[in-house]
Amino acid sequence: MLRAENLVKTFGALEVTKRVSIHVPIGVRHAIIGPNGAGKTTLFNLIAGELQPSAGRILIGETDVTRLAPDGRARLGLARSFQKNNLFPRQTVRENLVLADIAARGYGWEFWPRLSARKDAHARAAAAAERVGLADMLDRTVSALSYGAQRQLEVGLALVAEPKILLLDEPTSGMSPEETARMLRLVDDLPRDLAVLLIEHDMDLVFAHADRITVLNYGEVLMEGTPEEVRGSAVVQETYLGGEVA
Numbered sequence: 001m002l003r004a005e006n007l008v009k010t011f012g013a014l015e016v017t018k019r020v021s022i023h024v025p026i027g028v029r030h031a032i033i034g035p036n037g038a039g040k041t042t043l044f045n046l047i048a049g050e051l052q053p054s055a056g057r058i059l060i061g062e063t064d065v066t067r068l069a070p071d072g073r074a075r076l077g078l079a080r081s082f083q084k085n086n087l088f089p090r091q092t093v094r095e096n097l098v099l100a101d102i103a104a105r106g107y108g109w110e111f112w113p114r115l116s117a118r119k120d121a122h123a124r125a126a127a128a129a130e131r132v133g134l135a136d137m138l139d140r141t142v143s144a145l146s147y148g149a150q151r152q153l154e155v156g157l158a159l160v161a162e163p164k165i166l167l168l169d170e171p172t173s174g175m176s177p178e179e180t181a182r183m184l185r186l187v188d189d190l191p192r193d194l195a196v197l198l199i200e201h202d203m204d205l206v207f208a209h210a211d212r213i214t215v216l217n218y219g220e221v222l223m224e225g226t227p228e229e230v231r232g233s234a235v236v237q238e239t240y241l242g243g244e245v246a
């Protein structure tokens with residue numbers, strides 16, 4: 001579904017991404033972990049199209065998207081949920097979702113007055129709200145939501161486009177234990193035909209919820225495998241001995 005092959009990114013003399021390959025098939029929950037500065041965000045930006053790789057290529061399905069801008073990749077089924085708040089705080093949950101739907105589908109405003117288009121957008125907004133556990137909050141103003149619910153809505157915004165691949169950048173950062181549990185349940189319950197690639201700092205969460213893990217270190221893939229393989233890996237333990245892999 002999503003494939004990155006030998007990605008390299010240099011900033012001047014600094015090689016931040018060193019021949020990184022990653023393959024996320026349909027339905028797989030794949031986590032990227034690594035210490036601060038390991039190159040996780042850079043890799044996400046390369047995959048989303050916000051940065052151009054210096055070498056290597058990226059495929060969505062059979063299509064080479066290496067030179068495609070983020071909106072072109074979005075049309076091929078790639079969606080990204082951001083770590084920073086991307087919401088309109090004074091609008092309702094429904095309005096935020098409908099606006100994301102309009103943006104994702106590239107509707108012009110001239111198309112919007114059509115009743116059928118409006119109905120479809122509202123139906124997709126309601127479906128996305130349901131997916132992220134906000135069905136009973138559709139008419140709440142975003143600024144009145146808890147932090148956790150706002151982060152759930154961020155995921156909902158990415159889902160309105162009905163993506164095939166979802167990129168989640170630290171979906172549980174800053175959350176309380178209850179909010180974290182809710183978010184993870186939500187990610188677990190996402191449709192199984194959706195591939196999910198996420199950056200996550202909490203190792204226990206990664207081990208409990210990911211199908212596969214890529215460990216980055218100084219821009220390189222230190223190892224890739226199942227949670228059991230990563231947990232049992234001597235090289236990972238050696239590298240992170242005395243410190244948490246985060």
Ligand SMILES: Nc1ncnc2c1ncn2[C@@H]1O[C@H](COP(=O)(O)OP(=O)(O)OP(=O)(O)O)[C@@H](O)[C@H]1O
Pocket residue numbers: 011014016034035036037038039040041042043
């Ligand atoms: N635009 C840039 N110009 C120069 N160096 C950069 C740029 N973006 C990132 N870097 C460097 O690349 C390295 C990897 O950064 P990146 O943000 O991808 O790591 P990360 O694993 O996401 O870290 P964190 O967990 O702290 O977010 C860092 O050394 C960073 O300073």
